[in-house]
Amino acid sequence: MALLEVTDVHTYYGNIHALKGISISVAEGEIVSLIGGNGAGKTTTLRTISGLLRPQHGSVTLNGEDLHQYKAHQLVSKGIAMVPEGRGVFARLSVAENLEMGAYHRNDKDGIADDLKRAYALFPRLDERKTQVAGTLSGGEQQMLAMARAMMSRPTLLLLDEPSMGLAPVLVELIFSTIADINKEGTTILLVEQNAHMALQVAHRGYVLQTGEIVLQDSAKNLQRNAMVQKAYLGID
Amino acid sequence: MAQLDVRDAIRKGLLAGVIALGLSVIGMVEAFDQRDVITDVFSLGQLLLFAAPAVVGFLVVKGRDIRAYGPALISGALAGVFAAIPIFLLLMLTLIYPGLRAQLVNVSPTLIGILTFGSGQIVGGLLLTAVMGVLGLVGATTHVIPDRISDPLVLGVGWTLLIGVLSEVLLNILRPLLPRGVLRFLFGTKGITLVTAVILLVLITVGIAWWRAQGRERYQKRIAARSAVQVANARRTSLGAGLLLLLVLPFILGTYLTEVVDNVGLYVLMGLGLNIVVGFAGLLDLGYVAFFAIGAYMMGILTSQGDLGVGGISFWLALPICVATSTIAGIILGTPVLRMRGDYLAIVTLGFGEIIRVLATSDLLKPVIGGAQGILQIPKPEIFGFTILQPQHFYYVILASVFLALFISSRLRDSRLGRQWMSLREDEDVAEAMGIHLVKTKLLAFGIGAAFSGLAGAIFAARLSSIFPHSFNLLISINVLSLIIVGGMGSLPGVVVGALVLVGLPELLREFAEYRLLLYGALLIAMMLRKPDGLWPSPVRRRELKAEEQEKLMMQAEGLE
Numbered sequence: 001m002a003l004l005e006v007t008d009v010h011t012y013y014g015n016i017h018a019l020k021g022i023s024i025s026v027a028e029g030e031i032v033s034l035i036g037g038n039g040a041g042k043t044t045t046l047r048t049i050s051g052l053l054r055p056q057h058g059s060v061t062l063n064g065e066d067l068h069q070y071k072a073h074q075l076v077s078k079g080i081a082m083v084p085e086g087r088g089v090f091a092r093l094s095v096a097e098n099l100e101m102g103a104y105h106r107n108d109k110d111g112i113a114d115d116l117k118r119a120y121a122l123f124p125r126l127d128e129r130k131t132q133v134a135g136t137l138s139g140g141e142q143q144m145l146a147m148a149r150a151m152m153s154r155p156t157l158l159l160l161d162e163p164s165m166g167l168a169p170v171l172v173e174l175i176f177s178t179i180a181d182i183n184k185e186g187t188t189i190l191l192v193e194q195n196a197h198m199a200l201q202v203a204h205r206g207y208v209l210q211t212g213e214i215v216l217q218d219s220a221k222n223l224q225r226n227a228m229v230q231k232a233y234l235g236i237d
Numbered sequence: 238m239a240q241l242d243v244r245d246a247i248r249k250g251l252l253a254g255v256i257a258l259g260l261s262v263i264g265m266v267e268a269f270d271q272r273d274v275i276t277d278v279f280s281l282g283q284l285l286l287f288a289a290p291a292v293v294g295f296l297v298v299k300g301r302d303i304r305a306y307g308p309a310l311i312s313g314a315l316a317g318v319f320a321a322i323p324i325f326l327l328l329m330l331t332l333i334y335p336g337l338r339a340q341l342v343n344v345s346p347t348l349i350g351i352l353t354f355g356s357g358q359i360v361g362g363l364l365l366t367a368v369m370g371v372l373g374l375v376g377a378t379t380h381v382i383p384d385r386i387s388d389p390l391v392l393g394v395g396w397t398l399l400i401g402v403l404s405e406v407l408l409n410i411l412r413p414l415l416p417r418g419v420l421r422f423l424f425g426t427k428g429i430t431l432v433t434a435v436i437l438l439v440l441i442t443v444g445i446a447w448w449r450a451q452g453r454e455r456y457q458k459r460i461a462a463r464s465a466v467q468v469a470n471a472r473r474t475s476l477g478a479g480l481l482l483l484l485v486l487p488f489i490l491g492t493y494l495t496e497v498v499d500n501v502g503l504y505v506l507m508g509l510g511l512n513i514v515v516g517f518a519g520l521l522d523l524g525y526v527a528f529f530a531i532g533a534y535m536m537g538i539l540t541s542q543g544d545l546g547v548g549g550i551s552f553w554l555a556l557p558i559c560v561a562t563s564t565i566a567g568i569i570l571g572t573p574v575l576r577m578r579g580d581y582l583a584i585v586t587l588g589f590g591e592i593i594r595v596l597a598t599s600d601l602l603k604p605v606i607g608g609a610q611g612i613l614q615i616p617k618p619e620i621f622g623f624t625i626l627q628p629q630h631f632y633y634v635i636l637a638s639v640f641l642a643l644f645i646s647s648r649l650r651d652s653r654l655g656r657q658w659m660s661l662r663e664d665e666d667v668a669e670a671m672g673i674h675l676v677k678t679k680l681l682a683f684g685i686g687a688a689f690s691g692l693a694g695a696i697f698a699a700r701l702s703s704i705f706p707h708s709f710n711l712l713i714s715i716n717v718l719s720l721i722i723v724g725g726m727g728s729l730p731g732v733v734v735g736a737l738v739l740v741g742l743p744e745l746l747r748e749f750a751e752y753r754l755l756l757y758g759a760l761l762i763a764m765m766l767r768k769p770d771g772l773w774p775s776p777v778r779r780r781e782l783k784a785e786e787q788e789k790l791m792m793q794a795e796g797l798e
Contacts, residue, residue: 050670052669071674072669072670073669073671073672073673073674073675074672074674075672076670076671076672077672081670082670084666084667084670088664088666088667088670089667090659090660090663090664090667091663091664092663093659093660093663100656101656101660101671102671104653104656104657104660104671104672104673105671105672149671153671153672
């Protein structure tokens with residue numbers, strides 16, 4: 001059985017029918033990528049999974065457990081961590097404090113210290129800037145911090161919303177290689193990206209969203225070769 | 238070399254003049270003239286009036302960094318003279334049009350007397366212009382002559398004037414300690430005597446000059462030479478001395494000043510509570526006075542021996558009930574405003590504060606809380622057969638409450654809950670994504686914040702023996718918020734400093750009372766421009782502002798590359 005199962009989800013913003021019956025499944029250990037243009041419903045899907053939005057129809061389950069019986073803040077302890085779009089670091093707190101906040105709901109001091117070490121190993125840049133105020137980090141460093149902070153809650157499923165947004169190409173490469181590293185250490189990842197090219201390189205499987213519906217799903221390799229995807233998202237004619 | 242800039246000097250001089258004119262026509266100069274700084278020589282009103290040319294003379298020279306004597310003195314004098322012109326024009330206007338007072342009520346003969354040194358509009362006006370020119374010159378001089386001479390002099394004059402202004406306080410403290418003859422020698426009817434002023438000026442100036450020249454170095458050497466044990470001992474000694482001072486303070490200060498300190502203490506209590514809501518959790522609450530009122534009314538109803546008292550229980554039994562009621566009220570207010578942020582939250586809480594005030598004055602609740610007549614005959618608290626009656630007795634109740642609130646605040650700040658509040662303040666959405674229960678966190682902030690205020694209200698009621706609805710107006714909320722801003726958001730020592738400055742000082746200088754709001758406004762603007770992190774900022778705020786500076790420096794460095 002898949003780790004995350006999204007079944008026929010309909011989500012509305014007021015009267016606007018944003019998600020029209022989305023079904024996604026993510027197996028343990030996978031990187032799954034949702035790609036699509038602006039307004040396709042990628043972020044809405046993530047927000048629905050993380051409980052910030054409630055669907056009118058359909059269900060979201062993690063390990064078979066219905067997630068919508070929980071409030072958004074309870075999902076962290078269920079093993080879901082989300083890195084919101086635009087990074088959202090606590091701008092006025094230091095890097096170390098931001099990471100500590102990530103482990104907020106945990107009580108095991110030793111485990112937290114271990115994970116802190118692991119986070120710094122994953123992102124050596126953050127180790128150098130431990131005491132710096134997060135708001136003064138560069139965009140790429142803030143993205144790293146947001147990801148490292150999400151990892152501090154020891155999630156089984158990591159939701160990433162547009163991690164490459166507004167970053168220099170070098171940093172995009174670095175972020176994506178780190179995503180692959182995190183996945184290798186055993187965290188399942190659901191990734192939402194406009195940069196389909198990079199997303200499909202690291203992902204195992206992918207879904208293509210258009211105006212609130214899934215129009216295509218396949219392995220990442222096949223999607224990369226798909227003519228429609230190439231034309232619409234990869235810029236290959 | 239910096240050039241003489243006539244236009245700059247005139248512009249700034251006129252600006253200072255307009256300020257001096259403004260202070261005169263709103264009546265501040267006249268009101269403050271009641272208080273002598275140096276008996277029969279120099280009043281606070283004159284200080285206010287003459288500060289303008291001296292300061293502007295200094296600023297004009299400093300702004301252009303003019304170091305040569307010639308240009309500096311000319312621009313200083315020029316600025317000083319132009320600072321006199323607006324007032325000079327006013328004086329001329331009173332000659333041409335004697336009915337001016339119908340429009341400007343504060344332009345009284347007394348004010349004109351002050352402005353003209355009692356010698357008629359034309360002669361006096363010219364005299365005033367000359368004096369202000371000289372003061373501008375003096376201001377400019379302080380920048381030109383070497384710092385090692387000007388610094389002690391300026392500080393000496395400043396401290397002497399400050400002591401003069403606060404002479405009443407000093408007199409109150411010294412009265413039981415010194416023989417009457419000595420007191421009469423040191424203090425005049427109002428303010429310090431000229432002899433005292435001269436002695437103080439010489440002592441302070443020489444002292445500071447010596448400190449600058451030698452003392453500081455020696456002191457630093459001695460500090461550096463201390464061992465760790467000595468440092469720890471010194472800290473313990475100063476801490477003990479501070480505590481001892483706090484304990485004996487009412488005996489030193491006497492009844493009136495202790496009353497002032499009691500007031501400051503109640504504001505510190507409220508400030509600590511609001512600091513949790515605004516400073517820690519970042520929820521702007523403008524209706525904070527409501528909880529103060531609820532605490533006070535609860536105390537009134539529970540303990541009053543008048544018609545309205547229902548409980549007739551003791552102060553100590555009622556106290557926790559008052560605190561609990563306020564806490565519940567805080568949570569009740571918090572619940573509907575959970576989804577509000579920023580300005581909207583401020584507006585709704587403002588409304589809540591008004592609702593409570595209107596309820597207190599309403600006829601609807603008159604049978605319960607007395608309407609406009611309030612609740613009377615609230616008994617003074619008793620402890621082991623001893624009645625807490627005097628301000629000096631209440632001082633200890635308030636001191637204990639403040640210490641309790643300080644302790645709770647500091648523990649909360651460093652706790653898990655404190656972290657929750659901090660992340661809530663920084664970013665609600667991210668906080669929720671971190672797994673923080675927003676509802677619980679916000680309600681706890683409102684509840685605990687309200688509890689402190691309820692405690693303050695309960696003590697307030699017992700201290701005054703009677704409460705009236707007009708004691709609980711919006712101004713109290715604004716005062717408490719202002720003192721947090723002035724002290725430094727989220728900073729515990731900042732709350733104490735803010736309360737001393739905003740509540741203590743105006744009480745000491747009663748002439749301020751009428752202009753209190755004006756001064757608040759001026760002070761807040763000055764704070765935002767000069768020290769936006771407050772007088773005693775919390776470490777987080779301090780670091781954040783430092784980070785901005787670092788960033789600026791980094792950007793400049795990058796720009797240079």
